[in-house]
Amino acid sequence: MEFLDLPQLVSAAGTVRLPGSKSISNRVLLLAALAEGETEVRDLLASDDTERMLDALKALGVGVSHLGGENWLIKGCAGRFPVKQAELFLGNAGTAFRPLTAALALAGGDYILKGVARMHERPIGDLVDGLRQLGADVTYLGNDGYPPLHLKPATIAPGVAVKVRGDVSSQFLTGLLMALPLTGEAATVEVVGELISKPYIEITLAIMARFGVIVERDGWQRFTVPAGSCYVSPGTVYVEGDASSASYFLALGAIGGGPVRVEGVGRDSIQGDVKFAEALAKMGAEIDMGPNWMAARAPKSGLVAVDLDCNHIPDAAMTLATTALFAKGTTTLRNIASWRVKETDRIAAMATELRKLGALVEEGEDFIRVTPAALNSAAIDTYDDHRMAMCFSLAAFGTPLRINDPKCVAKTFPDYFERFAAATKAAPVIAIDGPSASGKGTVAGRVAAALGYAYLDSGALYRLTALAAQRAGVAWDDEAGVAAIAAVLDVEFSGEEIRLGGAVVGDAIRTEEMSAGASKVAVLPAVRDALLFRQRAFNQRPGLVGDGRDMGSVVFPHATLKVFLTASAEARAERRYKQLIDKGLSANLPDLLADLVQRDERDSQRSVAPLRQEADAKRLDTTHLTIEQAVNQVLAWSREVSL
Ligand code: DC
16 A cells, blocks of 8 residues: 655645635536536646546537646537436546536436445435436436436426435535526425535535526525526636635644645635634634635644534534644534545544544544544554545644555645645654664764754664564564564664563674674565654654664655765774674674675665665765764754754
């Protein structure tokens, strides 16, 4: 599985131009396709969900041309799709599946609509019931109430008032409303039960109006599309930035200092999720807003917990759940039952993953309650849900963490993590690599002490792995066996002391035998993989000095400063000889030199993470330097880069 390891963050600030809104993009595309005339759609969101809609429209014979950048030209078909028989695959795109179901059920063709397995678990029965009242011919191809669907030409029943449930997904009402003009009759929809996610209906009505169809409404209960309504292209439509995507960056500003400014949505937005900014303000964040921008910064006194009904911001509310990790007190997010039928069961997923980090979480059918705690690093699963991946990136303010399957963000925000990296500052790392006995351990330890940073002796992890393998009777060349030991290595570093399985290790890992063992297990790719996240988890505030062979190349490729510390083989053999003698151990200089040359060879010739100087590393040859001189040189370099 792919993953992305995030270091602990120090601060966030900057400006982010948002990608287009998913909700607006897919509604505009469908209405442009159904309209009379050509529509130029500008700033469309480029993502999986919009691609599914564009592909579907092309398959239906709609003229779709890419004008370059995020701009598209849609040749409307005036309510009659040229292709009358098609099978469409809509992935996990609810904003494509629901409205297309409604439009195609009334469009007079024979269509099959399918999606990924999760899409087939997301309910659509209430929409189908509504469509059937209008005379649609819909068959469930799998389970009743769920996709895939087979749609055949409808026999429109004139003058019916369609009843649709509003308490499962507002997308059912959206789909019906957008499709009603296709009946050619006056048509009314009555909402049964409490309508959830009302702001999304506002978006639907606003975009329908832009395409010339004015819906008459009686509060949130009755909506009537007048007879003779038909969509007409407004010419050019600009898609607003995505307000849900804005939530992650506003939260970054609120947690990480800020200001973080998002451009593309603001006070004049038609998207309900701009209200996320109000929720964040309730947590204490300082919010500024203009017509098409918003900015957030952290309050001096820190964020505070909230107890909030989130029905009006179901998507952005997920961002509050991870922001709650940094707020004083217990945050309760209520009225979020719709989370359970989204890309995944978001209440369950959120609770499971927050608990992995150490937070205290209580979940109910329609609420989640989060109490922060000191966070521990963990690998976060994302459940093929873009918002899970984006929400949990915020937790990096509390701990380094791993995001599994980070590319799921492509659903709505393909370059999210690049923008995230640009808006945040990670805890600094000084990576010191070099051959055995080059003095890098001593230098790294002293540099760390001088800067007040933590110190990672990565070689010790390989030595501990070799020792643990030996104790468990696993041979050093048994890749799977040693990797399994590395994956669950119970080590604790506290100051100079290292404990393995609770017991102090002392010099047991410093013998020549363990040097050889470490060098042997270090050539095994599975062992290196197993130790990777454990090493990255050291990338915490205020900073880290790591020494080893691949600190700058593999473990911390974005290190703030990379140093390649070396010395002649003879000088190194002599240093090791003195070390051993000082410890009262026996040693033989020619043997030490021969071993060292052999180990150098193995460390630099191996296929994974070989020892080599990175192009961006500074070389420090210590053959003729004292330790103080070497330490001072690294400290001087560290002052040149901004840590
Ligand atoms: O730095 P050291 O001598 O304690 O390292 C012991 C062994 O572990 C050495 O032979 C190389 C290997 N090692 C590695 O492959 N990658 C690292 N980052 C650190 C050590």
